[in-house]
Amino acid sequence: MSTSSHALPRWTLGAPLAAWVILGLSKVIGAEGFAIALIAIALAGSVFAAVHHAEVVAHRVGEPLGTLVLAVAVTVIEVALIVSVMLSAGPEKAGLARDTVFAAIMIVCNGIVGLCLLVGGWKHGEQDFQGRGASKALAVLAALSVLSLVMPNYLSAMPGPQLSTSQLAFAGVSSLVLYGVFVFVQTVRHRDYFLASDEAGEASHAAAPPSGRVALTSLGFLLVSLVAVVLLAKLLSPAVEHGVATVGAPAATVGIVIAALVLLPEGLAAVGAARANRLQTSMNLALGSALASIGLTIPTVAAVFVWTGRPLELGIGGMETVLLALTLFISSLTLSTGRTTVLQGAVHLSLFAAYLFLSITH
Numbered sequence: 001m002s003t004s005s006h007a008l009p010r011w012t013l014g015a016p017l018a019a020w021v022i023l024g025l026s027k028v029i030g031a032e033g034f035a036i037a038l039i040a041i042a043l044a045g046s047v048f049a050a051v052h053h054a055e056v057v058a059h060r061v062g063e064p065l066g067t068l069v070l071a072v073a074v075t076v077i078e079v080a081l082i083v084s085v086m087l088s089a090g091p092e093k094a095g096l097a098r099d100t101v102f103a104a105i106m107i108v109c110n111g112i113v114g115l116c117l118l119v120g121g122w123k124h125g126e127q128d129f130q131g132r133g134a135s136k137a138l139a140v141l142a143a144l145s146v147l148s149l150v151m152p153n154y155l156s157a158m159p160g161p162q163l164s165t166s167q168l169a170f171a172g173v174s175s176l177v178l179y180g181v182f183v184f185v186q187t188v189r190h191r192d193y194f195l196a197s198d199e200a201g202e203a204s205h206a207a208a209p210p211s212g213r214v215a216l217t218s219l220g221f222l223l224v225s226l227v228a229v230v231l232l233a234k235l236l237s238p239a240v241e242h243g244v245a246t247v248g249a250p251a252a253t254v255g256i257v258i259a260a261l262v263l264l265p266e267g268l269a270a271v272g273a274a275r276a277n278r279l280q281t282s283m284n285l286a287l288g289s290a291l292a293s294i295g296l297t298i299p300t301v302a303a304v305f306v307w308t309g310r311p312l313e314l315g316i317g318g319m320e321t322v323l324l325a326l327t328l329f330i331s332s333l334t335l336s337t338g339r340t341t342v343l344q345g346a347v348h349l350s351l352f353a354a355y356l357f358l359s360i361t362h
Contacts, residue, residue, distance in 0.1 A: 008214060008221075012052045015045035016221055019228040026235055036239055043232040043261070050225035050265040051272070053218040058281075060215035065187055068288055071266065073222060075292035077230040078104070078262040079300045085237065085258075086301075086310075095313040097301045098149065098161075099255025101294050102316055102324070105145055106355045107259055108290040109327050112267045113334070114348030116282040120274035121342035127279040131338030133186070133193035137287040138335055140182045142328050144175055144294045149324065152315035161315025165306055171314075172302030179295025186288075196280040226265070233261045249360050256359060263289065279340065323355055 019042040029035055057069050082100055086093045120127045148171055152161045163171060186194050210218070237258070244253045266289045273281040298314075305312040316324065330351060334344045 008056070008217060009052070011045075012049045013221060015042075015049040016225040016228050018042060019046045019232060020224070023228065023231055023235070036236070039232050039235050043229060043236065046225045046228040046232065047264045047268070050222055050229065051268045053222035053225060054265065054269055055272075056210050056218035057215055057222060060209050060212070060218075062209075068183065068187065068284075069219075069222075071285065071288040071292045072296070073226055074262055074266055074289065075296045077226045078259070078293065079297050081230045081234060081258060081262065082297065083301060083304055084234065094311045095161075095252075096255055096258075097297060097312065098314050098316060099252040100259050101297050102149055102320055103252075103256040103259035104263060104293040105141070105290050106323065106327065106352065107256075107263055107267075108286050108293070109141075109331055110348045110352035110355065112263070112270050112286045112289075113283075113331070114345045114350075114352055115267070116270050116274035116279065116286065117334075117340045117345030118342050118349060119271055119345075120277065120279050120282070121340060121345055123275060124277050125341070127274070127277065127340050128196075129280045129283050129338055129340070130193055130195065131335060133190070134283050134287060134335040134338070135332070136185065136190075136193065137182065137283075137291060138328070138331055140178055141287065141291055141294070144178060144291070144298075145324060145328070147171060148175060148294060148298045148314060149316045150321055152313075153321075161313050162311060163314060168302045168306055168312065172299035172306075175295050176299040179291060182291060182295070194280070194284055196278070229265070230262065233258065236261075252359055256356070259293075283335075319358055323351070323358070327351060 022038050022042040026035055026039060054069065054073075058065075061069065078100070082097050086096050117127075152163050152167075155163065155167060209215075237254070240254060240257050244251070244257075266285055270282040270285040273279070273285065301312065330347060334340065334348070
């Protein structure tokens with residue numbers, strides 16, 4: 001990353017603050033008409049500011065901890081948004097967590113990864129990354145996604161794609177433990193598995209890291225930006241739901257929109273890293289965000305709904321199960337060699353396009 005110890009660009013400080021001003025104004029004038037356009041602009045500004053501040057923090061703390069900062073921060077905001085929307089709505093939103101988590105997996109593993117491989121491969125030809133770390137991350141993702149999103153369809157303790165209270169508690173605890181073990185492996189025990197195997201792709205790190213003061217400022221504004229993103233996204237969600245209902249799209253489309261909005265900062269950061277020939281950083285961001293999404297969302301949502309006694313639907317449908325299985329299979333082939341070209345990117349993007357098309361027309 002090219003971030004230096006100089007002062008942060010003014011727009012990265014002004015955009016989040018302006019977003020909070022617009023949030024305050026929306027309480028007065030309401031989120032309708034022209035206010036929706038302002039909210040959308042503020043959301044975009046907050047996203048780009050979050051990306052910049054995340055890069056500053058990541059440059060300061062180094063890999064792979066740097067990419068973990070953004071993944072966990074964004075996922076915490078995602079969880080807060082999901083829980084707040086589900087608790088404020090009725091039983092008709094019982095599947096929102098499932099839809100959002102599944103959408104996050106598809107967006108990350110096919111959309112973000114595919115775009116990173118396509119952009120990076122187009123500019124640099126063939127790119128390298130650590131296959132050892134990526135394969136381990138994919139193994140954890142496969143276990144978490146199947147146990148949380150597929151298994152509920154085959155258990156008879158509860159009617160429909162639901163888990164009993166004890167099963168939900170087990171799913172939450174096991175997801176949290178498995179994600180915790182992965183973070184320990186990534187940051188402590190086998191940290192070298194998630195570092196670039198050569199220095200050629202890391203040339204942009206030659207610049208001196210930012211000072212501690214700049215990094216702390218960026219960390220604070222990163223949190224401010226991410227909270228603004230989720231609050232702005234929540235304000236936009238009624239308009240999104242109305243638009244979905246107007247065009248007759250399935251209810252799961254709302255989950256796709258929420259996941260896309262929340263993952264936008266990570267997606268932009270990952271694509272930027274791939275374009276700068278830092279594919280290892282892209283893989284850390286992409287796979288880390290997918291793991292954080294399911295590894296933190298499922299335990300939190302499970303705890304909330306065990307406590308409140310509300311229904312929670314986790315099992316995905318047949319079409320989604322096929323897409324998940326195909327995504328995991330293709331991802332295992334992509335990550336097995338540690339070398340990628342535009343072809344793998346095109347394959348993943350075709351799967352992502354199929355997911356979007358089938359989700360909207362299903």
